[in-house]
Amino acid sequence: MALKPTIYKLRISLSDLNRNYYDTINLTIAQHPSETLERMMARTMAFCLNAEAELEFTKGLSEVEQPDIWQKSLEGDTLLWIDVGEPSPERIKKASRSAKRAKVYSFNSKSDTWWQQTENKINLLDAEVWQLSWDEMVRLASFTQRTMDMSVTITEESAYVTSDENEIEIHWKNLK
Template sequence: MALSATVHTFTVQVADVDRGVYADLSLRLARHPSETAEFMVTRLLAYCLEYRDGIAFSDGGVSSTDEPAVLVRDSTGRITGWIEVGAPDAERVHRGSKLAEYTAIYTHRDPAKVLAQLTGKRIHRAEDIPLFGFDREMVAAAAAAIDRRNTATLSVTERQVFLEFNGANLTTPVLEFRLG
């Protein structure tokens, strides 16, 4: 018998001073049985740090082979943002970069290993694609605090994330690398 996804709800107040984005979000994330808690936290962080009109979690989530973890669409439905999470393969990043005007990767893994996996591979506009990483201990602490219903306040100042997550106060720099 196949296991079904577990739905988690998140109420998040976002104050991204760096981008001038302030929002109160009510989100539902379906966690696939094969998805780690760290991956889900990174999906949530990517969504909040990329938040803009038209953003959404992809329908297939972690199990989707045709879409990234997070998509941004314009009012016509055209994909304008392709945001991968984890350690995507080069073919997915290449396809996303050709399809969308903006592509990014957020990882909870060792960024050097993710970069090494993508280096030398054919990726459209690789030099324009940022790879963002977080402190792995912070992501693990947030993952340990996940419940079915979650509340968070996320503030970003000078690429430093301050996260109050279900009563835990966490912080991490947003480390940025380039594929090309």
Template structure:
């Protein structure tokens, strides 16, 4: 845990009917002082929406060698490189070269996030997907965050139903293509 980080715990019930993933787990999340609540919520949601064996939080904020969320197989090979927010083109290029799959989850306007990537060299850019949520969804969820949280994530037909600390929120999961 980085100096000055605030620890948050999330007891998660995941039911992703789109992918057939059903899991109950606890996440301990160290929120770096420079990390906003919206970024942290997006990181936690990305962890749930990409949940698979070998998923972990990377050293994304303090390291350029790993993304915010990473999935490795049993040999240590990177299966998924999952960025949060608005990574630069070089970082996407790097991650796409290392991983079988590269995605970005953003709490920002996806058009503004993707605009700086236009014309930049990004390995397999046509395979990279950017996911966003309805306007106001992440901010509403961020306002509900406590040090200890209960979270139910249900995904059906690209719609996310989130129950966070007893408050229900809903958003479509919007998919955007780079290439």
């Protein structure tokens, strides 16, 4: 019998000062049985950093041909393809050909090694690559609850995240 995903419900009050985008987002997130909380929260942060109409989570790990997050046009064209993790240059190449814009959010403890090994190939591709702080993703995951209200305020290259009893500042850097 296959394991079922764990469902999380997040209500996020989002203030993106970089883009003058303000919204309250109700997310239902399915955590794949093989997915860590850190990865799930990295997906959540990637969603917040790109929030706009028609942005949605895909089947992700359950469907290898899809990104973690995408935005489709009304005609069905992929406008934005977002992968979370450390995808191969071949996958990033596919993403940049399949979508008008492609982004990668790297986040784990091996992120620096992945970038050193793939930077030359990825720099030839039409995609943005960002690195979220691993230590901060671990801390954010540690206070994640199945149902929670969060406030996310984005300014420059950080996001201030608060929940009922916790707060953290998440940083990222642009690798490409």
